Amino acid sequence: MIFKNSRAFAQQCDKKDPLSSFRKEFLLPTDTQGNELIYLCGNSLGLQPLKTKDYIQQELDDWGKHGVEGHTDAKNPWLPYHEFLTQNMAAIVGAKPSEVVVMNTLTTNLHLMMVSFYQPTAKKYKIVVESNAFPSDKYAMESQLKFHGFDPRQGLILWKPREGEDLCRYEDLEQILETQADEIALLMIGSTNYYSGQHFPLKKITTLGHKHNCLVGFDLAHGAGNIQPKLHDTGADFAVWCTYKYLNSGPGSLGGCFVHERHKDNKQLNRFAGWWGHNKETRFNMRHEFDALPGAEGWQLSNPPILSMAAIRASLDTFKDAGFNNLRAKSERLTGYLEFLLDELDNDDINIITPRNKDERGCQLSIQVKNADKALHTKLTQAGVISDWREPDVIRVAPAPLYNSYEDVFEFITRLKSIL
């Protein structure tokens, strides 16, 4: 696609955009004067779909009307409520329905998955992670290492960008496995790095890990709802993600979890169990020995918060209406336009650290501004742009194809330029 550096061009793209009507289905944040902000922070907290309120209201009404009987008598009965999300969530991550469940939150799910799929021995106990992984993931891995009696400093192998580079190279991961695999139990990689926006080749990484007898898990926090990870086909053993970023399900909303079907009926795996993972037929008998449900559902612990699930349902219905392939096609163009306009600034202090290849990134571009500090981000915020700042010098912006427009991107660049 040929881009042009003009507002008229951006407006024309919006006019031709088959998904442009979805913007009206979201609440767009405004400043104190009621002016719409340029919201480019869907990688941190996605915006609220208008229909979320109705979906939550339905459950509040049914709670009011039925009390405890709502478990069976609500319009959407609460007992099986999580099942109403499964089909659409499985489609979002490219999994079979039996491989996916919505439960808990991301870091909790990561711990639960590591209880089952991090199976260290005295020799083969290390975990490989990308070096600038999200802190919570690192805390989880370090504490798992400690829990098993290992020294976390010895136990984590960092997959690092080379000196002077910002991105991780696959061949370096290969090298790590070729030289150290007899000490490695697990590869635990963020599918799309939160800092650089780099999206990794999930299938290749999984095949590599399995070839060396390691289990493989992914954190899709920045992938789910952004890039189609085709989880089942990757062959990964497990994956976890949250729903409040690209999946627009509200602050702190529940997370998702994937367990590959090869582990579906494996009752030998260690697992931390709870009653919601128990056989549905006998769950309420309360006295049976734990009898895990097959598939990802068997990892559930508690009866889930229905109000959060209602928000996830609303959001997944919106994704389904838009069609994920359509969203991805728009996302590639929208982020491509952002990249084009940044290049047009022709400013030597600006360096896009996110890969230039669209197959190695999602919505987000991470923009390094040399010699800048947080004052730049503050000025952007004062100019009505909601973006995100990462020390020491990176602005992350993520135009979301469901609600961002080409004109948003143009306007962001206009304001950035006037600040620089």
Ligand SMILES: *Cc1c(COP(=O)(O)O)cnc(C)c1O
């Ligand atoms: C956002 C994010 C988290 C947040 O974890 P919660 O348990 O949902 O608070 C964890 N890991 C990554 C990679 C993230 O991007």
